[in-house]
Amino acid sequence: MAERAPPGEGAAHPHGAEQRLPRLALGLDPFEIRARNVVEPGDRLPTGQVLDETTSARLCLEEAERRTGFRAKWRELEEARERDSGRDDRRRRGIGLSLYFHGAGFTGNGERKMKSPVTARLRADGRIEVLTAMTDMGQGCAAVFPQIARAAGGLGEDDVVFAEPDTGDVPDSGPTVASRTTMIVGNLIARTVAELRDSILDPIVGEGLSVSDGWIVGPAGPVEPFRDAARRHFETAGPLEITHRHEPPEWQTFDESTYQGAAYPTYAWGADVVEVEVDPDTLAARPVAATAVCEVGRAIHPTLCKGQIEGGTLQALGWALLEEVKLQDGRYLNDRLATYIIPTIKDSPRIDVHLLERAWKGGPFGAKGVGELPMDGGAPATAQAVENATGIPVEEIPATPEKLLLASSSPVGAALCGRAGWGGGANGKNAASEKTGRPHRAAPTENEVLP
Structure with missing residues (x-):
């Protein structure tokens, strides 16, 4: 892994790379692998842009840990999963962490062209x-x-x-x-x-x-x-x-043929901690708590700013666990809210939002952009929490029970989660189903529309 590898620019929604970091960490916990590789002021992004003094990745990461006690909880839940291997009479708890950032304004020369x-x-x-x-x-x-x-x-x-x-x-x-x-x-x-x-x-x-x-x-x-x-x-x-x-700052130049230069004038930063509970019989995951620590410059209207982050975080949780577009022969099978499931108030956990205000000189009274930032962190943190609870690798979202069942029966899934009493092993059977006699729902067919 490259030193100081960036956590991923928000526009690409890198939940897969973010989620895989702990598996590549060679025994390091999710906080430690991020703390060792976090970008700092003066570091270069892949486009060659040098990050300025308002780069707040480490501040967000450390504040999220301070407010949630993530490291202690993560280790405790890892040990509990190992200790309770083979038991299916209790719901499994898990916790996940993500670190992310998002550029404000149009990418590259977009703002310069619009003026x-x-x-x-x-x-x-x-x-x-x-x-x-x-x-x-x-x-x-x-x-x-x-x-x-x-x-x-x-x-x-x-x-x-x-x-x-x-x-x-x-x-x-x-x-x-x-x-x-x-x-x-x-x-x-x-x-x-x-x-x-x-x-x-x-x-x-x-x-x-x-x-x-x-x-x-x-x-x-x-x-x-x-x-x-x-x-x-x-x-x-x-x-x-x-x-x-509007005229972008003179130093913000971007070569659209090579994708090199300053892609954005500034970035907003965030770290999420999500806690989930997984039913051992159905593999249904439910978020029970979420914490979002965000640095968005100065908050012009703190209440509205926190509300926007809370709403975006709930959207991200829905993306992680519920929302899935299903197609057949180019036709949407779930083309209405009766069949395309989004989170409701009953699906929403407690969401705590904390603003780290660091004024940026290029925005009004020091403000940066907020809008898309909270959508970037919730899904990888949730996927990591599900894996922490079950040992099942989450390779795609939404992490529905059907996908988790299939993942637990795969060779990779069996190797990672078989020791936890959930894995499929070589015969592809699910340990919890064998013990209880209550089979999990079969994986969906291509013609099935799932809620």
């Missing part, structure tokens, strides 16, 4: 109107954008409004994708609003004027409401409009 614009303009009533194409699909920009605009301009709650993202009225500030909304567009909002505010302040006579909580403030105290000055500026000088376009 996404945001416009701020002064309205006749003295309010500032912000025009952007971003849409809120649940990620919270309807709350975060006004928060950024008010903080950047020192404005009051009623001093700024956002235009509806009608493509006929607003500039094309790029799609609402790629973990870019808060970091890229939010930064443009901060710049345009601040510049518009300064343009309104410039004609006002007085030294040391600023705007705070919607008031123009001088050395002696409040002078007048900002909206009064803004309304007067509109009446005397007419409409005022400012547009800024």
Whole structure:
């Protein structure tokens, strides 16, 4: 294994490589193998990009261990599986760990090609109107954008409004994708609003004027409401409009023919610990606890940020254990939510989210992108937890009972988990079924639609 091998860039969803790390570790526990190979500031990624000082892989890893006691639990459960070999009268517990990161913004030269614009303009009533194409699909920009605009301009709650993202009225500030909304567009909002505010302040006579909580403030105290000055500026000088376009930093260059260079201006980092419980008769796995430690720069709205990470983590748990598209002759067999199973509240474990805030100078007030990050860690941590509980190698997800049964009967599975009383051995039989007389459900046929 290469020294300081990166845990895997999120866009590729490297759950397979992440999950196999403990098997390659030559006796090291999952925490130790990651701690020895974790990327640090100054390390190079496969694209040649040198990681900056906000690289937080080790911080996330160590904080996840501190909050969960992962190493002690993992060893205890490994020993319990060996000790209880042959017993099938109790549910097996397992714990897994993952370490991951995800780039914010479009890969490579995407942002440079789009040069996404945001416009701020002064309205006749003295309010500032912000025009952007971003849409809120649940990620919270309807709350975060006004928060950024008010903080950047020192404005009051009623001093700024956002235009509806009608493509006929607003500039094309790029799609609402790629973990870019808060970091890229939010930064443009901060710049345009601040510049518009300064343009309104410039004609006002007085030294040391600023705007705070919607008031123009001088050395002696409040002078007048900002909206009064803004309304007067509109009446005397007419409409005022400012547009800024996003320009990636000059050092972010990327060769799309060789895939070498800085793929992203920054990365968000995370470490997940997932605990599962596996039924010995059915091999059904259920997550019982999850911890996500994430470094996403400064959290503009901590409650919404934690909620987005919690939701993404639950999606990842569903990906690990439940969600599977089934096809026959090019046709979807489970094309509705009645047959394509996603997690419900009953499937959700307790999810604890912890933010490690390290401001990044390229984002608004230090923020990085969040959106896709939490989807990267939940599946490999869950797969590792299932293997910790059963000894069965999880080679593909979702780790359904049928797949686990097949894996336990494979030569590799038999070698890894036979000693735990679960393996199939050379004859392909399952130890738990032989002891109880209750056979596991047969592996699905190609025509069977499983829930």
